[in-house]
Amino acid sequence: MDRVTPAAFALAVFFAVTPHAPAAPKTRFPAGTKAADVDVCLQPLGKVDASVLTAVERGVTVAYGFTARSLAERPLPAAAYYKPRKRWRADKLLDHLIAEVVPDSGCDLVLAVTTSDISVTKGEHRDWGILGLAYLDSQVAVISTFRTKRGVSRRTSLMRTVKVATHELGHALGLDHDDSVTGCMMNDARGTVKTVDAETGVPCKHEREAIEANLGVDLPDVTAMDWPRVLGR
Numbered sequence: 057m058d059r060v061t062p063a064a065f066a067l068a069v070f071f072a073v074t075p076h077a078p079a080a081p082k083t084r085f086p087a088g089t090k091a092a093d094v095d096v097c098l099q100p101l102g103k104v105d106a107s108v109l110t111a112v113e114r115g116v117t118v119a120y121g122f123t124a125r126s127l128a129e130r131p132l133p134a135a136a137y138y139k140p141r142k143r144w145r146a147d148k149l150l151d152h153l154i155a156e157v158v159p160d161s162g163c164d165l166v167l168a169v170t171t172s173d174i175s176v177t178k179g180e181h182r183d184w185g186i187l188g189l190a191y192l193d194s195q196v197a198v199i200s201t202f203r204t205k206r207g208v209s210r211r212t213s214l215m216r217t218v219k220v221a222t223h224e225l226g227h228a229l230g231l232d233h234d235d236s237v238t239g240c241m242m243n244d245a246r247g248t249v250k251t252v253d254a255e256t257g258v259p260c261k262h263e264r265e266a267i268e269a270n271l272g273v274d275l276p277d278v279t280a281m282d283w284p285r286v287l288g289r
C-alpha cells in the first residue's frame with residue numbers, strides 16, 4: 057500500500073487547487089504524417105469541366121503539398137435548391153457532404169466544386185451569392201465557378217477558382233479571415249472577386265504555421281502559386 061506522507065499530501069492539495077498547465081494542443085493527424093499523406097477529394101456536384109478539376113487539384117497540391125484527386129460526379133442535392141433565386145444554398149451543400157460523401161470516401165477533406173450559383177444568408181440579405189463556403193475547422197468546403205467568370209478570360213477565371221479553393225480549404229483547416237497582411241490567402245474577399253485577384257493563392261508564413269500547428273503536419277514553404285504547373289502550360 058502506498059502511504060500518504062504529509063509531504064505528498066501537501067503536494068496533492070497544491071496540484072488540486074493549481075490550474076493545470078495547458079496540455080499540448082491536439083493536432084488532427086498523428087506524429088510523422090506527411091503533407092502528401094493528407095488526402096483531399098474534389099467532389100464535382102453536377103457537371104464540371106475536367107480542366108477545372110485538374111487545375112484545382114494541382115493548386116491544392118502546390119499550396120499545401122496534399123494529395124488531391126477527384127471523386128465521381130454527383131448531382132446537386134435537391135434539398136439545397138433555393139427556387140426564388142435559382143441558387144443552391146452553400147451551407148446545405150456542406151451538410152450534404154458531411155452526411156453523404158465524407159463517411160465512405162476515405163478522404164481527409166472533401167471540397168465540392170460546382171458551376172451553379174451558390175448562396176448563404178448574410179446579415180439582412182436572405183440570399184447572398186458567394187464564391188465559396190467552408191465550415192471552420194471541418195472536413196468540408198464548397199466552391200462555385202459561377203462568379204469567377206464575368207468579363208474575364210478563361211485563364212483568369214481558372215486562377216480565381218484555384219484561389220477560392222485554397223482559401224476555403226484554409227477555413228476548413230482552421231483559419232479565419234485575416235487581413236493583417238494584404239495579398240495573403242485568408243484575406244476577406246469583402247464581397248468582391250477583385251480581392252481574390254490580389255491574393256497569391258498560397259498560405260503566407262503565418263497562415264502556414266497556424267495550419268501546421270492545427271494539423272500536426274509540416275507544409276511546403278511556398279511563396280507563390282506555380283501557375284504554369286497548375287494551368288498546364
Ligand SMILES: [Zn+2]
Binds near residue numbers: 223227244245
Ligand atoms: Zn473566407
